[in-house]
Amino acid sequence: xxxxxxxxxxxxxxxxxxxxxxxxxxxxxxxxxxxxxxxxxxxxxxxxxxxxxxxxxxxxxxxxxxxxxxxxxxxxxxxxxxxxxxxxxxxxxxxxxxxxxxxxxxxxxxxxxxxxxxxxxxxxxxxxxxxxxxxxxxxxxxxxxxxxxxxxxxxxxxxxxxxxxxxxxxxxxxxxxxxxxxxxxxxxxxxxxxxxxxxxxxxxxxxxxxxxxxxxxxxxxx
Amino acid sequence: xxxxxxxxxxxxxxxxxxxxxxxxxxxxxxxxxxxxxxxxxxxxxxxxxxxxxxxxxxxxxxxxxxxxxxxxxxxxxxxxxxx
Numbered sequence: 580x581x582x583x584x585x586x587x588x589x590x591x592x593x594x595x596x597x598x599x600x601x602x603x604x605x606x607x608x609x610x611x612x613x614x615x616x617x618x619x620x621x622x623x624x625x626x627x628x629x630x631x632x633x634x635x636x637x638x639x640x641x642x643x644x645x646x647x648x649x650x651x652x653x654x655x656x657x658x659x660x661x662x663x664x665x666x667x668x669x670x671x672x673x674x675x676x677x678x679x680x681x682x683x684x685x686x687x688x689x690x691x692x693x694x695x696x697x698x699x700x701x702x703x704x705x706x707x708x709x710x711x712x713x714x715x716x717x718x719x720x721x722x723x724x725x726x727x728x729x730x731x732x733x734x735x736x737x738x739x740x741x742x743x744x745x746x747x748x749x750x751x752x753x754x755x756x757x758x759x760x761x762x763x764x765x766x767x768x769x770x771x772x773x774x775x776x777x778x779x780x781x782x783x784x785x786x787x788x789x790x791x792x793x794x795x796x797x798x799x800x801x
Numbered sequence: 802x803x804x805x806x807x808x809x810x811x812x813x814x815x816x817x818x819x820x821x822x823x824x825x826x827x828x829x830x831x832x833x834x835x836x837x838x839x840x841x842x843x844x845x846x847x848x849x850x851x852x853x854x855x856x857x858x859x860x861x862x863x864x865x866x867x868x869x870x871x872x873x874x875x876x877x878x879x880x881x882x883x884x
Contacts, residue, residue, distance in 0.1 A: 676848055704821055736864060738870050739864070739867075739871075740860070740861075740864035740867065740868075742862070742871070743867035743868050743870065743871040744863070744864075744867050746871060746874075747867055747870045747871060747874070750874055779859075779860055780860060782856070782857075782860075783861065786857055
């Protein structure tokens with residue numbers, strides 16, 4: 580996004596695609612795969628190096644998943660770890676000089692958010708059956724309006740939070756470079772802050788996905 | 802004539818949006834952080850759990866302000882009403 584607000588598009592099979600977002604998504608996918616391959620190359624019992632870092636990440640996220648979803652939620656650990664890794668690589672990719680984040684496009688974030696929400700409802704119906712649909716009508720049947728509005732607001736806020744944070748960060752990088760070419764300190768400070776925000780937003784997306792999934796997967800202690 | 806009025810109105814609108822968004826974000830984050838520090842003084846061992854929840858809350862609070870910022874940027878740079 581060299582000019583603010585202008586995206587180069589590509590037509591394929593009658594649909595329009597943002598070319599830069601597509602290429603950056605592929606690059607993020609390649610980096611995540613590379614991290615995974617790097618960590619599992621020579622597996623040792625006592626981990627060192629890259630294997631140690633990735634194992635620490637997996638242990639931490641697995642603990643979060645088991646706390647939120649209960650012991651039945653262990654099958655979702657690979658999804659959560661992949662989601663977190665992809666989001667953190669995608670958010671940080673935009674800070675490299677000539678690259679942009681794939682998450683600065685509403686299409687990417689809305690796609691991820693809708694994927695999580697569809698999974699929540701499908702898993703809810705699959706694992707809890709009629710009880711899941713009944714719980715929308717509790718404690719009074721009139722509450723269904725509020726619950727439906729909440730379910731519609733979930734993917735929208737999830738998508739817009741990530742999109743807004745990353746897009747605003749990137750636009751500010753462009754503006755800072757336009758305004759203060761000779762003074763590097765504001766740009767360096769903003770870069771450090773953007774690293775922090777990228778990590779925090781990836782973690783928040785993952786935590787909120789876990790919280791929404793807990794609705795569908797966790798056995799409620801009556 | 803009309804074009805410059807629209808541009809001036811867009812500028813004023815953007816200023817008001819960003820000002821209110823900044824005040825909102827600062828107040829919200831200040832409330833959360835003050836409660837975090839208060840909880841930390843009562844029980845210093847709970848630092849990790851409290852800090853995680855603080856970061857999550859800050860992210861959630863800032864979401865509204867970031868959405869306001871994105872709307873301000875759209876009004877400023879990609880305004881559909883200004884040709």
